[in-house]
Amino acid sequence: MNIKEEMKKRRTFAIISHPDAGKTTMTEKMLLFGNLIRSAGTVKGKKSGKFATSDWMEIEKQRGISVTSSVMNFPYKDYQVNILDTPGHEDFSEDTYRTLTAVDSVVMIIDGTKGIEAQTIKLFKVCKMRGIPIFTFINKMDREGRDPFELMEEIEETLNIETYPITWPAGMGKRFLGVFDRNHEQFVHFTGNESEEYIPYSELDQRTDITEHAEFSDAQDEMLLLEEAGDSFDMDKVLKGDQTPVFFGSALAPFGVETFFNTFIDMAPEPAPRRSTEGTVSPDHEEFSGFIFKIQANMNPQHRDRIAFVRVCSGKFERGMNVTLSRTGKTFKLAQSQQFVASSRGTVEEGYAGDIIGIYDPNVYRIGDTIVTGRRNFEYDELPQFPPELFKKVTAKNVMKAKQFKKGLEQLVQEGAIQLFKRYRFEDYIIGAVGELQYEVFDYRMKNEYNVEIELTSIGERIPRWLKPEQVDESLFDERNMLVQDREGNPLVLFKNDFSLRWFIDKNPDIELIDLFEVNQYDQAYE
Numbered sequence: 010m011n012i013k014e015e016m017k018k019r020r021t022f023a024i025i026s027h028p029d030a031g032k033t034t035m036t037e038k039m040l041l042f043g044n045l046i047r048s049a050g051t052v053k054g055k056k057s058g059k060f061a062t063s064d065w066m067e068i069e070k071q072r073g074i075s076v077t078s079s080v081m082n083f084p085y086k087d088y089q090v091n092i093l094d095t096p097g098h099e100d101f102s103e104d105t106y107r108t109l110t111a112v113d114s115v116v117m118i119i120d121g122t123k124g125i126e127a128q129t130i131k132l133f134k135v136c137k138m139r140g141i142p143i144f145t146f147i148n149k150m151d152r153e154g155r156d157p158f159e160l161m162e163e164i165e166e167t168l169n170i171e172t173y174p175i176t177w178p179a180g181m182g183k184r185f186l187g188v189f190d191r192n193h194e195q196f197v198h199f200t201g202n203e204s205e206e207y208i209p210y211s212e213l214d215q216r217t218d219i220t221e222h223a224e225f226s227d228a229q230d231e232m233l234l235l236e237e238a239g240d241s242f243d244m245d246k247v248l249k250g251d252q253t254p255v256f257f258g259s260a261l262a263p264f265g266v267e268t269f270f271n272t273f274i275d276m277a278p279e280p281a282p283r284r285s286t287e288g289t290v291s292p293d294h295e296e297f298s299g300f301i302f303k304i305q306a307n308m309n310p311q312h313r314d315r316i317a318f319v320r321v322c323s324g325k326f327e328r329g330m331n332v333t334l335s336r337t338g339k340t341f342k343l344a345q346s347q348q349f350v351a352s353s354r355g356t357v358e359e360g361y362a363g364d365i366i367g368i369y370d371p372n373v374y375r376i377g378d379t380i381v382t383g384r385r386n387f388e389y390d391e392l393p394q395f396p397p398e399l400f401k402k403v404t405a406k407n408v409m410k411a412k413q414f415k416k417g418l419e420q421l422v423q424e425g426a427i428q429l430f431k432r433y434r435f436e437d438y439i440i441g442a443v444g445e446l447q448y449e450v451f452d453y454r455m456k457n458e459y460n461v462e463i464e465l466t467s468i469g470e471r472i473p474r475w476l477k478p479e480q481v482d483e484s485l486f487d488e489r490n491m492l493v494q495d496r497e498g499n500p501l502v503l504f505k506n507d508f509s510l511r512w513f514i515d516k517n518p519d520i521e522l523i524d525l526f527e528v529n530q531y532d533q534a535y536e
């Protein structure tokens with residue numbers, strides 16, 4: 010099979026949700042389809058409670074699939090499926106966001122009893138910023154939940170995206186009868202005992218056992234309303250991330266999951282061309298290229314190794330091939346490579362656009378690096394910087410270790426493990442992270458890799474807003490609203506809370522504050 014045909018089979022996506030919406034349960038069902046696991050309940054291990062902060066590997070072991078097994082891949086029908094995990098709970102970090110730069114589509118799981126929750130919004134914003142197609146699964150229909158119309162309205166209003174229900178539920182909770190599948194014109198009947206029955210619309214009049222239910226006729230009326238007043242399906246909008254196809258079901262039952270997965274996998278886009286310094290690169294270009302979106306240290310306790318996660322963007326990856334690291338122009342042989350499946354790592358011999366390959370990192374790669382073969386030497390667009398939320402001052406416990414401290418700090422910042430800020434006129438180092446786990450990992454690595462004990466002093470959750478350099482007026486800021494510079498020297502303010510932010514805007518209407526999530530690209534703000 011040639012490069013183009015292989016590439017077209019790839020479906021690379023991430024599942025996003027607020028904790029407890031059902032991401033793990035859904036992932037597990039998908040792995041069952043792919044015959045990767047044989048029984049439900051295998052992909053667990055996150056209810057382990059508190060972990061020992063001193064040992065990162067222990068954290069990983071206890072968290073099981075949520076941290077280490079970041080990529081799952083399996084063949085399904087004519088497709089090659091790559092699922093990238095986006096850690097949630099305390100694991101939430103920049104990795105979670107960066108993972109979204111390596112996928113071609115996203116499945117958003119919403120708990121039908123709760124609706125849109127905080128973490129969904131954060132992850133959604135990143136998808137929207139990058140124009141990633143989003144497919145929505147409204148979960149837990151086996152429980153008494155919220156009105157489907159209300160949920161759709163909430164998605165539209167909170168997330169500013171059109172919705173198009175591909176399936177529509179008849180009843181919920183104990184009265185849950187099944188879903189209409191508008192795409193295949195059939196009713197998927199929920200029989201309750203892990204099986205579902207598919208009845209074409211044309212045969213429904215013979216099934217009074219189903220149609221006699223009030224839930225059925227109510228849903229039929231609702232469907233008419235959707236046909237008349239709802240948005241029409243628009244694949245172009247879906248591909249741009251402006252419309253989301255919506256499905257209803259229960260990941261646990263499971264119900265509606267197969268209908269969802271089969272429709273999703275057919276509709277979801279294959280790998281798209283990507284922008285680079287040399288213009289757009291087609292995924293079926295014959296020369297290999299890819300970029301590094303994540304680096305993880307110590308994945309294997311036996312060999313203190315570092316693994317760089319590469320998203321293949323074009324050509325064919327082959328084990329042992331020579332690649333050039335565009336940033337330095339140096340050439341390496343990729344002797345060790347691996348693919349990640351559940352908790353074991355297998356050796357991978359080849360890969361195509363859309364695939365995720367783990368390569369051994371002898372401490373040379375950085376997040377965002379491009380690797381290429383052939384004579385072309387280009388770089389893919391820089392990964393965006395994501396606004397951190399938690400901020401801490403960091404110092405070395407022992408002043409004699411200042412040199413190692415600086416080295417460790419510099420390297421870990423470069424690697425993208427943490428973001429570094431400097432206060433105006435102070436020598437303070439302030440680090441920012443998206444989640445608490447990033448600090449634990451940072452602390453652990455400073456101790457183990459650089460032999461420096463550090464002291465972290467929280468300055469709390471802050472709201473970062475970037476400023477135009479010409480509008481910086483130091484007299485306006487203090488401990489509450491702290492003026493700092495990022496790694497590039499760009500000024501920003503760490504606002505104490507929403508109240509301080511609003512108060513500031515009120516008093517200083519002329520000062521433009523930039524929210525990284527609201528602009529498409531960080532750079533754009535400084536053009």
Ligand code: G4P
Binds near residue numbers: 026035097152260
């Ligand atoms: P997450 O990865 O998004 O955090 O969620 P996870 O799949 O772990 O699901 C969170 C809880 O919701 C689990 O229950 C799970 O069994 C339940 N759940 C998932 N999908 C459905 C569904 O379709 N219907 C219903 N009724 N429940 C669902 P738990 O009691 O917290 O965990 P466990 O003890 O069952 O493992």
